[in-house]
Amino acid sequence: MKRLSAENVQTRKTAKVLMQAHRWPLLGMIAVALGIPVVLSMTVSMLLVPLVARMPILYEMLALPATVGISILTCGLMMGMLSAMIGLCRDGEKVTVGAVFRRMSMTFKAFGLNMWVALKAFLWMLPGYGLMMLALIALMVLVIIVYGGVDLATLPFSLEAFIIAVYSLMGVGMVLMLALGLPASYRYMLSLYILADKPDTRINDCVKQSKAMMKGHKWQAFKLIIPIFLVMFVMMMVMAVAFGAPMNLVADSPLLVSLLGIGMLVVYLALALYYSVRMYLCHTIFYLKRVEEQPAAEELAPAEETAAE
Helix, strand or coil, X not given: CHHHHHHHHHHHHHHHHHHHHCHHHHHHHHHHHHHHHHHHHHHHHHHHHHHHHHCHHHHHHHHHHHHHHXXXXXXXXHHHHHHHHHHHHHHCCCCCHHHHHCCHHHHHHHHHHHHHHHHHHHHHHHHHHHHHHHHHHHHHHHXXXXXXXCCHHHXXXXXXXXXXXXXXXXXXXXXXXXXXXXXXXXXXXXXXHHHHHCCCCCHHHHHHXXXXXXXXXXXXXXXXXXXXXXXXXXXXXXXXXXXXXHHHHCCCCHHHHHHHHHHHHHHHHHHHHHHHHHHHHHHHHHHHHHHHHHHHHHHHHHHHHHHHC
């Protein structure tokens, strides 16, 4: 456990050093990888919004394909970004903003991998979702009872006890969903890194390799980025206070409020991009450490089989 904690500390330090040495190319790369889908989504929304009132059916017919298309494009951009980060962390390759486009040929394969991983994670969370759905159905029954003219005195149960039971069921469902879903998401978190690193790997093999590599390391991966999220949270709170007080002072001036709001958004986006790069660098270094462990595990297997014989 101490070794894993020390490894996380070293991983964060290495990510910080790499970030300082390649700050602007990394920021530009992730800004392009995340910004293009956002701009496309906003553009499509502005183009389709007029159809909501006039032709809602046409809006629904166009909105879903547009969303799927942008999601597919995002997968290709992410492949390029992850490939560039792997090259930087392992071989010291130069990072360029245009690196996000170098794996576009893998766009559909990456999308398929994302869908497969999402499905497997969803199946793990299914018991929690099931309990939450039961709770929602029970709430619908409660609404029918209350507003359907049913005499509450004739019910074979207490209304208060029924409400407590429904919300308890929903709470258990949420806890179960997180308890099963979070480990599942970490179990398959290296799948995209494997595909970005080895493009010829089959989708199912990426998932299997990620599962094998994450065995005994899921909690370590979770703790790896906790400090990053804590720093982001503190900075967001500081930023809210720093911008909130001036906004209260100039509340009568819409122009100043708008300018402060834009400034707050710009600072927020800058912080989000910076710490997103740090997070991806940490995960990339974490992935490479798991790759280094694989040959040792493969060499150990024949020895174990011989001993068993």
